[in-house]
Amino acid sequence: MSHEAAARDTANTPDDAGQRPVPFRGGGFVHRPLGPVAPVVFLAILALWELGSRSGFISPIALPAPSAAFAALADLFKTGMLWKHLGASLYRLALGWTLGSLLGIAVGLAVGLFSLARAGLLPLVSALFPVPKIALLPLFIIWFGIGEGSKVATILFGTFFPTVIATYAGVDNVDRGLIRMGQSFGLGWLSIVRKIIVPGAMPAILSGFRISASIAIVLLVAAEMIGAEFGIGAYILMAGALFALDQLIAGVALLSVLGLVIAWLIGKLEKRLLSWRM
Amino acid sequence: MQLTLHDISHRYGGTTVLDGVSLTVDDGEIVCIVGPSGCGKSTLLRIAGGLEKPDGGAALLSGAAPEGSLNPLTYIFQDFALLPWRTVEGNVSLVLEDHGIAASERAAIIADVLSRTNLSDFARALPRQLSGGMKQRVAIARALAVKPAILLMDEPLSALDSQTRELLMDDLVALWSRERFSACYVTHNLNEAVRLGRRIIVLSRRPGRIRDVVEIDMPLAERVDRLAELELLQRRVWDIMREEAREADREISDVA
Amino acid sequence: MHTFSRRTFGALVFAGATAIAANAYAADKIHVGILSLASHSPSIIAEAKGYFSEQDLEVEFVSFQAAQPMAVAIASGDVDFGMTAISGGLISLADKGVVKVIGGALQETPEIEGQKILVSKAAHDDGVTAPAALKGRSFGITTTGSSFHYMAHKIADKEGFARSEIHVKPLQKVPAVIASLKSGQIDAWSIVPNIADGLTKGPEVIEIGKISDYIDNYQVTTVFTSTKNTEEKPQLVKRFLAGLSKGIADYNAALVDKTMSEEETAAIVAMIHKYVYSDQPLEKADPRIRAGAMRINENAALSLASVEDQLEWFKSESLAPATATMDKLVDASFVETR
CATH class of the missing domain: 3.40.190.10 (Periplasmic binding protein-like II)
Known part of the structure; x- marks a missing residue:
């Protein structure tokens, strides 16, 4: 008892006998969630930008004022063209991305599961993945026409390859121990694929979705270069051709919002499908 | 049902890991296999369960499987091998789904094995929510669900802390007293071996050969109260193994 | 850009x-x-x-x-x-x-050969033999607001149909327009004679008119x-x-x-x-x-x-x-x- 008390005493009086606190060396290197920083930064940049434009510091040829871009957006909304452009783009995105992802998952699973498919397809996928799909546009026009075909095809091809790679990498990363467990309990091949390999590859496939969705949006502008009357990409291209920078910025903002919404949706999907992880 | 390993030899690349190993697991008997690391214990177990083909010799079964056994040779893995995206009951359900059992019957089997392993309250929990000991209980429940004839246990308690290991050993003993399952139990932990084994097979270092067999006649249920006697047995096994373990430790391993 | x-x-x-x-x-x-x-x-x-x-x-x-x-x-x-x-x-x-x-x-001057109006073989076979028949047809342009766009609308104006009835298809680049016209993906286009003459030599493209008939002193x-x-x-x-x-x-x-x-x-x-x-x-x-x-x-x-x-x-x-x-x-x- 007395020993303890003494210890406490000395701890409370650090000056005695030259004692001092151990210097603190921890902390840092940890991200704290800081709620509203992003919107504040965003609004501050917008305000600075507007101020620069109003004062003439930023030439209107270099960048239109945010208010001008907002006015262009408002015009789009008022004339109802917004929905026409959005509708056309969303249709192409949805169709191209869905088909590209489904095909990509199918081929990715084949590459992940069958040696023959891996030997035959993987070099092909690796060779075609880095080809800019924009370079293939003239071919797509001949193959798929200047209607919706070539636009959907551009997005499909753009999303197909990253999905293949994400899927087969996901399959490769499935815990071999789980597969062995399945075999040891006499599960059928299809059961192992369906119940062990596909769910096990799902995190990789979903993060592949994030990438392929972004690529799809990037390719939207390229896809709508050809014969598109409506679509956000076509609107941006038209604004560029007319040097209507306010419309250009408005269109780019629409693409950003689209990207954010899609990222949010994929986040929701991840939460649903991967709730077992965290 | 009886499992016989006859003159098993196996090589990985140029290295012989098993050399002429023969042993038999009789009905209702727990056979422990111990040996220094790298002696091919786990390989032997994989061969016993048909997950790997031996280069020489054969794994043989004799006698009929008990009635209703869905998977006579059933493993319990060191890393539990639970699907992290399935709940406890989902993990048990997995091994029943391919057998064309009606959903209601399946639910009954699941409820039964979970109650036998005291897991009923955790049926809907995900593996990440469970401790290591609970996870291995789930794996045991899963194994019981297919009514195995012989359990092939690959270091089932090695990933657990020592207190949990004690608890699970008690569980296994209780389970064995009720079900009288036969098992081939691979471990590097001599204490587990003397607590659970009817026979302890000591393998030499690589290439694994049978160095010695220690028989323990003491009934499983009594062993927890006769630890002093077991301590002596454990010493005996260790004396057999010590030199092998020392040599194995000094070897540069090229086999995983 | x-x-x-x-x-x-x-x-x-x-x-x-x-x-x-x-x-x-x-x-x-x-x-x-x-x-x-x-x-x-x-x-x-x-x-x-x-x-x-x-x-x-x-x-x-x-x-x-x-x-x-x-x-x-x-x-x-x-x-x-x-x-x-x-x-x-x-x-x-x-x-x-x-x-x-x-x-x-x-x-464009009357006495010198100027820009020509071209149609694809398919469109020609389908009866587009004169610019008046371009109503309801597709017309290739590079970008919205390009000279091709202007020409298409001037044709519509003079032939007396609504500008929206000639469907302009922005294809960004001249080679893309040429490819689309040759393969019949678009019906019509207008272009300077040195390109037009090269195209009409082949069977895929047929000339059906002159821009100078539609735009004065363009x-x-x-x-x-x-x-x-x-x-x-x-x-x-x-x-x-x-x-x-x-x-x-x-x-x-x-x-x-x-x-x-x-x-x-x-x-x-x-x-x-x-x-x-x-x-x-x-x-x-x-x-x-x-x-x-x-x-x-x-x-x-x-x-x-x-x-x-x-x-x-x-x-x-x-x-x-x-x-x-x-x-x-x-x-x-x-x-x-x-």
Whole structure:
């Protein structure tokens, strides 16, 4: 008892006998969630930008004022063209991305599961993945026409390859121990694929979705270069051709919002499908 | 049902890991296999369960499987091998789904094995929510669900802390007293071996050969109260193994 | 817009605020933007024959793939003079007060073969044998607000059907339009004779009319420069136009009126070949350069009426700011206007 008390005493009086606190060396290197920083930064940049434009510091040829871009957006909304452009783009995105992802998952699973498919397809996928799909546009026009075909095809091809790679990498990363467990309990091949390999590859496939969705949006502008009357990409291209920078910025903002919404949706999907992880 | 390993030899690349190993697991008997690391214990177990083909010799079964056994040779893995995206009951359900059992019957089997392993309250929990000991209980429940004839246990308690290991050993003993399952139990932990084994097979270092067999006649249920006697047995096994373990430790391993 | 470099961007950002006096470039070195098209030959000839040197100008050519980036480069000051069709982008930049049309170049004239209206074989078989039948048909254009767009609508106007009944298909680049027309993915297109003649030689494309029937004295391309040049260096602009005019005269004499000797003409073709069809050997490029040369206005004279008609069309289609005016677009003080 007395020993303890003494210890406490000395701890409370650090000056005695030259004692001092151990210097603190921890902390840092940890991200704290800081709620509203992003919107504040965003609004501050917008305000600075507007101020620069109003004062003439930023030439209107270099960048239109945010208010001008907002006015262009408002015009789009008022004339109802917004929905026409959005509708056309969303249709192409949805169709191209869905088909590209489904095909990509199918081929990715084949590459992940069958040696023959891996030997035959993987070099092909690796060779075609880095080809800019924009370079293939003239071919797509001949193959798929200047209607919706070539636009959907551009997005499909753009999303197909990253999905293949994400899927087969996901399959490769499935815990071999789980597969062995399945075999040891006499599960059928299809059961192992369906119940062990596909769910096990799902995190990789979903993060592949994030990438392929972004690529799809990037390719939207390229896809709508050809014969598109409506679509956000076509609107941006038209604004560029007319040097209507306010419309250009408005269109780019629409693409950003689209990207954010899609990222949010994929986040929701991840939460649903991967709730077992965290 | 009886499992016989006859003159098993196996090589990985140029290295012989098993050399002429023969042993038999009789009905209702727990056979422990111990040996220094790298002696091919786990390989032997994989061969016993048909997950790997031996280069020489054969794994043989004799006698009929008990009635209703869905998977006579059933493993319990060191890393539990639970699907992290399935709940406890989902993990048990997995091994029943391919057998064309009606959903209601399946639910009954699941409820039964979970109650036998005291897991009923955790049926809907995900593996990440469970401790290591609970996870291995789930794996045991899963194994019981297919009514195995012989359990092939690959270091089932090695990933657990020592207190949990004690608890699970008690569980296994209780389970064995009720079900009288036969098992081939691979471990590097001599204490587990003397607590659970009817026979302890000591393998030499690589290439694994049978160095010695220690028989323990003491009934499983009594062993927890006769630890002093077991301590002596454990010493005996260790004396057999010590030199092998020392040599194995000094070897540069090229086999995983 | 790949030519819109970071440096350019920086320069633009600060242009408004600091307005650094632009005596940056050496004595009288100028940059002239060109496209690899025969219609840009006068600048090439003037440079090769030393007409610009006579004016004490040192010319450096900057090649572009399309008219739009050239207009932007002139606005930014990277290029001093250019020659392209009047486009929505050009008018938009003029409205912002940074570029000005200072002269005319290619113009449709009744006596010289001009731009042609072409249709695909499939459309022709389907009964599109005259421009009147283009109602309800697709028409290839490069971009919204390009000269092709204008021509399509002028055809609709004169044939008396709504502009929306001719379906314009933006395809970005001339080769894409050609590919689409040949494969029948679009029904119709209009283009300068040297390209049109090459296409109609094959079975896939058929000529059904002339643009000159639909647009009077169409001023197809114009010469333009930055507003800064017109205001701060009018003498430089005049000297450029003087050199260019001599190049124009040679071009017309050699390839349009064909009053030059064969020897001189061949020399001129060789000069042009350095920039136009340069990926082909001279023997192959020679006939292509000579074929279907269109007149370029002497002394870079400018048809104000045609420019105004085009401006009005852009505004009516909301392809140019409503605030754009002829005064903002054109500085008519340098050349003869008609």
